[in-house]
Amino acid sequence: GAVVSQHPSWVICKSGTSVKIECRSLDFQATTMFWYRQFPKQSLMLMATSNEGSKATYEQGVEKDKFLINHASLTLSTLTVTSAHPEDSSFYICSAATGGTYEQYFGPGTRLTVT
């Protein structure tokens, strides 16, 4: 149980375009989903927290207009990187948590490369 999937697993896009990454909780309802970014040889850095049906809370230094997060249902959250630039190239990981516990279940990650 507690499986989280991400799609796509990797994506290459051109500078200036937008990319959408999906995060799904497959066998449980996730009241809260989290988006992380991880650069090579570094740990995960929290970008934003989203609760179903409400606006996401962004960490300091994360541009909310650039990284659009939608959490429209209890099993799906999306991260859209708008007007992507090469410096946005990174490994993006989502996690999901249920309301009753504080356990976060991580997705397998999405490798974004902006050329």
Place this chain on the structure above:
Amino acid sequence: KNQVEQSPQSLIILEGKNCTLQCNYTVSPFSNLRWYKQDTGRGPVSLTIMTFSENTKSNGRYTATLDADTKQSSLHITASQLSDSASYICVVTLQTGANNLFFGTGTRLTVIP
């Protein structure tokens, strides 16, 4: 300041050998501590989780210890296998909820034949 520090940053061991990874934290108020294994290009996978009252927790060849007084934890891997090559991340949670996780920078373990 809430921090999680891990050592060593990287480690190379021979297949079949044991190793111990360290995690020191200053996170307070403490809720629980988790060890994750992260393969290259993959998301973290939980190995163990320990609350304040737990001193040790095992998961196969992985054994985690916790000393809440000194705020130290260790992850011991016995009879290492090539598939153990990965980053191991210590994550400490505040009592205030799921979104209060503090990540260590990880230890990169390489097991060589």
